[in-house]
Amino acid sequence: MLFSNFATLLVFGIGVGTASAGVQRTNGLARQEAISGLAYTACQFAMSSNPDLSDNSNVAIGDFLDATASIFFNNFPPQDFELIEVFDFDTTHNDDGTNNITAAFAVEDAPEADLTSLLNTWVGLTVNGTEANWTFAAITCQAAVVTCNLAVSSNPVSNETIADIDLPSAESNSIANQFVDAPFLIGFNPIVPDPNLEGNYNITSFIGVGDVTDKELLSFVSSWEGTTLSGQEAQWSVEVADCAGA
Secondary structure (H helix, E strand, O other): OEEEEEOEEEEEEOOOOOOOEEEEEOOOOOOOOOOOOEEEEEEEEEEEEEOOOOOOHHHHHHHHHHHHHHHHHOOOOOOOOEEEEEEEEOOOOOOOOOEEEEEEEEEEOOOHHHHHHHHHOOOOOEEEOOOOEEEEEEEEEOEEEEEEEEEEEEEOOOOHHHHHHHHHHHHHHHHHHHOOOOOEEEEEOOOEEOOOOOOEEEEEEEEEEEOOOHHHHHHHHHOOOOOEEEOOOOEEEEEEEEEEEO
16 A cells, blocks of 8 residues: 555555556645545556567556656646556457556546546557557446545544544555455545544545446445444544445
8 A cells, every 4th residue: 555645645555466657746735725526547458559568567567657647647737636557467468469458547626527538538549658659449447436424433542643644544454455456546635633532533535446336335435334444553433434426
């Protein structure tokens, strides 16, 4: 798991592949306000590279990432957080000579439809990497995104500094254990301490998971209510899990 803190805390996990690489963009500002949403999807691309880079998955992933970064980032205004994560390259050719590449994309505070629409326009496009030219032959995307407002209590009682890291970690662990090998990203707004109960907090989480349906993800995160999530420093009892699809 990789933690990245840009005033909101974002956690993203990747499935197990032969190699992986990622790039993210921020505007460099220490933004303090809360985010309002997260657009996220995971896609499998059928790609051809010229020259053919399929004999080296590390080189292929890095070059594909270079090629797609400009066409992805240039189509969105500078947001506080944008992400491309390439986490699998299948070195075996398909019957048409293409190779399958799996990647995840996220944009903070952007409509999901804008992200999906952009990716669909890439079919038939050829983009230039450093090592090769890449042609998008086909694309299939599947992901679910939900927003959850959680009210939790900690055991042992945890201060805000611990909660700020450990509560997101507990959510991340739960998602990773349920959706094994699926790419995911969780965006967190700053936690809000309960002024009347020490060690109790409220948090809003934006959760995106690849290769699952909206129903599957919403059912799982809603089931957190009345259960305990395990962090590194504390156990987090979920008193309320008010979750809805994006």
